[in-house]
Amino acid sequence: QFQLVxxxxxxxxxxxxxxxxxxxxxxxxxxxxxxWFRQAPGKEREGVASIDADAVTAYADSVKGRFTISRDNAKxxxxxxxxxxxxxxxxxxxxxxxxxxxYYDTIYVPPTSDFGYWGQGTQVTVSS
Numbered sequence: 314q315f316q317l318v319x320x321x322x323x324x325x326x327x328x329x330x331x332x333x334x335x336x337x338x339x340x341x342x343x344x345x346x347x348x349w350f351r352q353a354p355g356k357e358r359e360g361v362a363s364i365d366a367d368a369v370t371a372y373a374d375s376v377k378g379r380f381t382i383s384r385d386n387a388k389x390x391x392x393x394x395x396x397x398x399x400x401x402x403x404x405x406x407x408x409x410x411x412x413x414x415x416y417y418d419t420i421y422v423p424p425t426s427d428f429g430y431w432g433q434g435t436q437v438t439v440s441s
Contacts, residue, residue: 317408322435329398329439335391335408335432346415347384347391348422351404351437358407360422362393365415371422376402398439408432 321333333349348363362372362382370382381394391408409428416423 317410317430317432319406319408319432319435322406322437324438324440325398327399327439327441330394330396331398331437332395333393333406333408333435333437335393336389337410337430341389342384342391342410343386343389345410345412346423346427347382348409348415348428349382349391349393350407350409350425351402352407352434353404356404358425360424361406363415363422364391369416369420371416371420373422395437398437400439400441402437403439404437405434406437407434 316338317335318338319335323331325331344366346365349361350358351361352358360373361376362380364370364382364384379397383392410430411428
């Protein structure tokens with residue numbers, strides 16, 4: 314059974330930074346589409362950023378210029394660098410994976426329905 318394990322969440326003041334990591338266990342994700350999603354209380358899960366096997370990235374408008382998604386295939390690890398954090402970034406952050414390409418006609422963060430593998434989530438809390 315595939316598993317994704319996130320780490321790096323925590324509490325930070327507005328303007329601060331956090332770095333999230335996601336490591337798939339029991340499989341190599343080298344050719345997988347990988348993404349970060351987040352879900353705040355009472356809201357739907359939303360896409361934050363995605364990266365395909367060729368390191369092509371996409372971001373939600375709300376995080377562009379502040380967040381950076383990356384992958385290290387040698388370490389089999391996905392990252393999300395979050396800078397200039399805002400209180401509205403507070404949410405549970407999830408790592409997701411799916412085989413195949415992230416993108417087809419356009420470059421955008423794929424919807425949750427495109428992903429079959431999910432982590433348990435890591436909490437990010439940003440205080441004002």
